Amino acid sequence: MDFSEPSEAVQIKKALDDFIEQEVAPLESEHEQFLGADYEKHIVDENHRQVPEYREIVETIRKKSVEAGFYGMTMPEEVGGGDVDILTRAIVGEHMSNRPPGFHSAIFGGAGGPTPILLACDEDQREEYLDPLMDGEITTCFALTEPGHGSDAHHMDSRAEKDGDEWVINGQKVYITNGPYADFAMVFARTSGEDGDLSGITCFLVDADNPGFEIGTIHRAMGMTPGTHAELHFDDCRVPEDQVLGEVDRGFQSAMDWIGGGRINIAAGSVGTAQFLLDMSVEYARNRETFDTPIGHRQGISFQLAELATDIEQVRQLYRYAAWKMDNGERARKEESMAKLRGAKLANDAADIAMQVHGGAGFMKDMPIERNYRSARVFRIFEGTDEIQKRTIARELI
Numbered sequence: 143m144d145f146s147e148p149s150e151a152v153q154i155k156k157a158l159d160d161f162i163e164q165e166v167a168p169l170e171s172e173h174e175q176f177l178g179a180d181y182e183k184h185i186v187d188e189n190h191r192q193v194p195e196y197r198e199i200v201e202t203i204r205k206k207s208v209e210a211g212f213y214g215m216t217m218p219e220e221v222g223g224g225d226v227d228i229l230t231r232a233i234v235g236e237h238m239s240n241r242p243p244g245f246h247s248a249i250f251g252g253a254g255g256p257t258p259i260l261l262a263c264d265e266d267q268r269e270e271y272l273d274p275l276m277d278g279e280i281t282t283c284f285a286l287t288e289p290g291h292g293s294d295a296h297h298m299d300s301r302a303e304k305d306g307d308e309w310v311i312n313g314q315k316v317y318i319t320n321g322p323y324a325d326f327a328m329v330f331a332r333t334s335g336e337d338g339d340l341s342g343i344t345c346f347l348v349d350a351d352n353p354g355f356e357i358g359t360i361h362r363a364m365g366m367t368p369g370t371h372a373e374l375h376f377d378d379c380r381v382p383e384d385q386v387l388g389e390v391d392r393g394f395q396s397a398m399d400w401i402g403g404g405r406i407n408i409a410a411g412s413v414g415t416a417q418f419l420l421d422m423s424v425e426y427a428r429n430r431e432t433f434d435t436p437i438g439h440r441q442g443i444s445f446q447l448a449e450l451a452t453d454i455e456q457v458r459q460l461y462r463y464a465a466w467k468m469d470n471g472e473r474a475r476k477e478e479s480m481a482k483l484r485g486a487k488l489a490n491d492a493a494d495i496a497m498q499v500h501g502g503a504g505f506m507k508d509m510p511i512e513r514n515y516r517s518a519r520v521f522r523i524f525e526g527t528d529e530i531q532k533r534t535i536a537r538e539l540i
């Protein structure tokens with residue numbers, strides 16, 4: 143058994159550190175207002191839309207990331223990607239999260255960037271959507287969740303009906319990451335079968351300017367970069383039949399095939415964030431004195447840090463094991479969900495412990511802890527809630 147990090151991961155981490163120092167850090171110093179205590183006030187306008195100056199920074203980093211070969215790193219070589227495996231991607235993700243909030247999150251494009259779901263593109267779709275996406279010229283969004291259905295997304299109310307050689311989509315989506323800015327959306331709608339069937343759902347590629355497609359309310363989300371999530375409305379939205387991604391009626395199952403990698407990335411990101419918070423807290427506990435003694439010498443403090451360090455190591459090994467299984471073609475549903483479940487808890491516990499160790503200083507917005515405290519909470523909700531992960535683990539067991 144070899145526990146060393148793959149050499150490719152080590153090289154990419156080093157290259158990313160250099161890239162961040164040369165390309166991202168100068169932008170961070172130049173635009174401090176987007177990262178300081180009042181970041182939420184500066185990033186969006188009165189309609190909660192991100193301001194052009196902020197969008198330009200994200201775009202600049204995206205273009206530079208494409209040039210440097212980081213963007214689309216996890217996609218296969220035949221579509222211009224770096225063919226990096228799930229384990230390497232996750233280790234790199236952990237490394238990227240082990241730093242204060244910054245513009246580096248634009249390097250991989252997040253939910254708006256390249257996604258293996260689009261490997262189902264045919265030749266024409268590849269030219270129109272996947273190639274420009276890989277080149278950082280356009281962005282996308284994944285539109286599955288609806289006001290009435292999240293955990294049970296396959297019970298969706300959105301419908302698409304065939305009319306001649308067009309599909310007519312009606313429905314509403316919510317909480318869609320990058321929804322306000324995506325050039326096209328991957329939209330899921332029922333095309334046949336009964337409520338709750340896994341088959342009978344089709345994925346459509348819908349251009350942002352397609353008549354019948356409107357951006358609704360931009361959500362105000364806790365702890366996240368403001369202006370990122372939106373409602374999408376489809377009102378007799380007609381798309382030609384060649385806008386179907388992959389096979390008609392098979393969209394949901396194909397999308398679910400890729401979701402495991404996302405869960406592992408969340409677990410890995412949680413480990414990185416928790417490590418960042420632990421390191422900060424250890425440093426603080428060494429230096430902060432009360433009653434003439436560093437607080438780190440009190441077991442009330444040091445035991446909290448010991449527990450956190452132990453949890454970090456557990457989740458680190460767990461997500462790496464899940465990734466290793468996936469890379470080796472083994473079924474890893476249980477381990478992916480276990481890693482996501484424990485990773486989400488870890489990110490929240492770490493923010494809570496860091497805040498406790500820092501006392502009042504940790505509670506104030508001058509330190510990144512309070513932002514982490516708020517942003518960690520979503521890990522227990524998106525990409526499958528805690529309860530849905532437990533449901534998956536239990537199903538695999540029983």
Ligand SMILES: Cc1cc2nc3c(=O)[nH]c(=O)nc-3n(C[C@H](O)[C@H](O)[C@H](O)COP(=O)(O)OP(=O)(O)OC[C@H]3O[C@@H](n4cnc5c(N)ncnc54)[C@H](O)[C@@H]3O)c2cc1C
Nearest residue numbers: 284285286287291292293317318319524525526527529530
């Ligand atoms: C910041 C953010 C970004 C998001 N980005 C996207 C995106 O880009 N695209 C997209 O499609 N979606 C996105 N989502 C939606 C996300 O995937 C859903 O919010 C999530 O799946 C939960 O669905 P729900 O909110 O409808 O909650 P519900 O499904 O209504 O669940 C409510 C509660 O009931 C629990 N519950 C539900 N079913 C069961 C059960 N069988 N057993 C036990 N408990 C159960 C849940 O765990 C939860 O605690 C995003 C959400 C957030 C918050």
